[in-house]
Amino acid sequence: MVEPKLPGAVERYVNLGDCYDRAGLQSVRAELTACMKGYKGCYQRAYRCLTAAAQIGEDMRAALITPAVEARLARRTRGILAREVKKSGKEPGKAVQRFLGAITWKGIVCNFDTVDALCRRVYELSDSYGLGHVMLTHLATGAMAAGYDVILCPSPMWPDRIEHLLIPALSLAFVTSTPALPYGKRPYRRLRLDAMADQEVMRHLRARLRFSKKVSAALVEEAVESLAQAKAMHDELESLYNPHVDFDRVYRIAGEIIDELSSRLPDA
Structure with missing residues (x-):
């Protein structure tokens, strides 16, 4: 729940709890309690596994990112910018951040269809060790300096790193592809x-890198399994709640809020 800062003056509370059939829920109280046993633990285990996997990944990246490698990536980036990103003569562009992927109960997913919908030309950066962030940072900086807005897509595993870059005005994208x-x-x-x-x-690091990749993959797999268990518990919870929710009332409240917000929009 988001707590309003100025309730009544700016925001207001919306109490959907009134849409429950409380008497009906009392009849399944024991089942509700039982189905959520261990739910919080599933998420805690998933977060621990993902944190460990991220640390292993950062260790591999740190071992491979040297000044010489950074210079090589920067040099390659300059060539791409000279070829693909001509100066527009406009003011510097702006950047917005949007997550394109996530780690879910289905595994690691990415909405590459969004990339294809916005950009016809897609550079695929085949990257097993997180080297792409350096190149994508230079590309984003160069594109904005040339006057183009960019969409920065952070990594769900390392949110401080860029994983994909979209430049819609040029119909140009750079996506990271991993095994x-x-x-x-x-x-x-x-x-x-x-x-x-x-x-x-x-x-020199072949054995260490191979071991690290194997352990990291196993940790992510364990995290995904934990998320799947949590989802199964939540699905069971919903199946118990749904017969005791007045959804017509929920939709009516939603409609009233939509009308209220729409009335505040300026006339077209």
């Missing part, structure tokens, strides 16, 4: 970022 979540479509161009890492360092 766990490949782009799966024919890109405009494909860049193998793994090949830009220091190959001597890669050889």
